Amino acid sequence: MKASKFYFKSRKKISQEEVAISAALLIKANFIERLTSGVYNFLPLGLRVIKRIEQIVREEMEAIGGQEILMALLNPRKNWEQTGRWGSFNALFKVQSRFGGWFALSPTHEEVITPMVKNFIHSYKDLPLYLFHISDKFRDEPRSKSGILRGKEFIMKDLYSFHQDEKDLDKYYNQVKKAYQRIFKRCGLKAFVVEASGGTFSDFSHEFQVITPAGEDIFYYCPSCKFCQNKEIISNTKKCPNCGHSLEELRGSEVGNIFKLKDKYSQAFDLKFRDKDGKSKNVLMGCYGIGISRLLGVIVEANYDQDGIIWPKEIAPFQYHLIRLLKGKVKEDKIIKKQADLLYDKMIKKGLEVFYDDRDDVSSGEKLVDADLLGFPWRIVVSEKTLKENSFEFKERKSRKAKLLKLKDFDKTVKAK
Ligand code: ATP
Ligand code: MG
Secondary structure: OEHHHOOOOOOOOOOOOOOOHHHHHHHHOOOEEEEEOOEEEEOHHHHHHHHHHHHHHHHHHHHOOOEEOOOOOEEEHHHHHHOOHHHHOOOOEEEEOOOOOEEEEOOOOHHHHHHHHHOOOOEHHHOOEEEEEEEEEEOOOOOOOOHHHOOOEEEEEEEEEEEOOHHHHHHHHHHHHHHHHHHHHHOOOOEEEEEEEOOOOOOEEEEEEEEOOOOOEEEEEOOOOOOEEEOOOOOOOOEOOOOOOEOEEEEEEEEEEEEEEEOHHHHHOOOEEEOOOOOEEEOEEEEEEEEHHHHHHHHHHHOEEOOEEOOOHHHOOOOEEEEEOOOOOHHHHHHHHHHHHHHHHHHHHOOOOEEEEOOOOOOHHHHHHHHHHHOOOEEEEEOHHHHHOOEEEEEEOOOOOOEEEEHHHHHHHOOOO
16 A cells, blocks of 8 residues: 555644544544534544454454344334333434334344344244344443543444343353454454452353553452452452452553443343243343444554654554655655565565555655654665665564665565564
8 A cells, every 4th residue: 555645644633522542543643533522423544443453353253153134223113112111221322204104223233133033033943043233333322531532422232132031141142252352463452351240149251351540440350360340349458358369459540341241122022932841931142342443443452652652553544654765866766665665565565454655745754743743563664775785674563673684585575464
């Protein structure tokens, strides 16, 4: 991708309202744009990262049997009345049709998926079933200061599982827990698995928390046995209930949440199946969310320095940032351009993802500043200096030192990582 043709210009001015570091950096580097409080547009660079995160999530969901669907976001009022959440879900966006009648803009999909699978689940032979969907969600959140960490419109992956008994639900719940740990690791994050209230007396749900000062959750962590519990449910904040060690208080952002719904929604929609003995029983359900667009923000919160973003390799929008630095001298510049074009063509032929700063109207200083701000993993510079040495400059974003490498070694240095 050539910068001269790309929808990209780093921004000098960021709205004072954008106090979250992730939102400020992502706007400055032209990944996202703010439409209004809690509502953002994703620009080409931001969308590339979103797609990468989605792909990791999709692969891990499919690996545990999940099948992808896409459900409607405009939901009839009666579905939400049937569960009582038309009245009780405070953040529900309600829209009125000009022909009369109301709709909800979906903030989660139990009210859609449960009646939907009724057409499919009749007997124990139809179970278990795992369906997931990646789409926008709408929640009328109170005005927040967290940028894309808390949107009124945001992207979520939600998986729903359907089971014939608790043993099967428990088994799958643990599989999802492990899949989530793989997902966050692949996103370059360390996620703490935190016990949270499960809504029933003895059972817990689990939140996946990434430590960041921008987070809105407090949880307690035991450095000895690694036990974690959310502040809202912990009874003794001094000692670990597991091993007695003293607890640490940490601040995090919740990137995922897994929950056993049991028969809450199957009761509301009369979702039943016939077991082996022909007895009619409620289907048991689990639901499992991941905040895709929140993850974009959390990844930045966890990976930046004073110069800009430092993308973890698997989700970086481009792997390589190739820059040509011109001198303003016709003859020299022609050679520099030719050499940089040559390297670019080589990389494209190899199938590498490279962002090529071929802009002629931008100073060398600005190009280098932009490279640090954008934060792609590897930077390659071609300049008068490198050409004199038959070399190119190679630098990892997270390191301070650039290496001067010989052009004959380009192929073995720059390859699919
Ligand atoms: P939170 O505790 O942060 O309000 P939640 O418990 O209501 O979230 P769920 O309904 O379980 O969240 O949604 C699943 C995931 O979607 C969350 O773990 C979070 O990562 C993400 N998420 C929830 N609300 C938002 C939001 N307003 N903006 C961005 N992401 C969100
Ligand atoms: Mg929560």
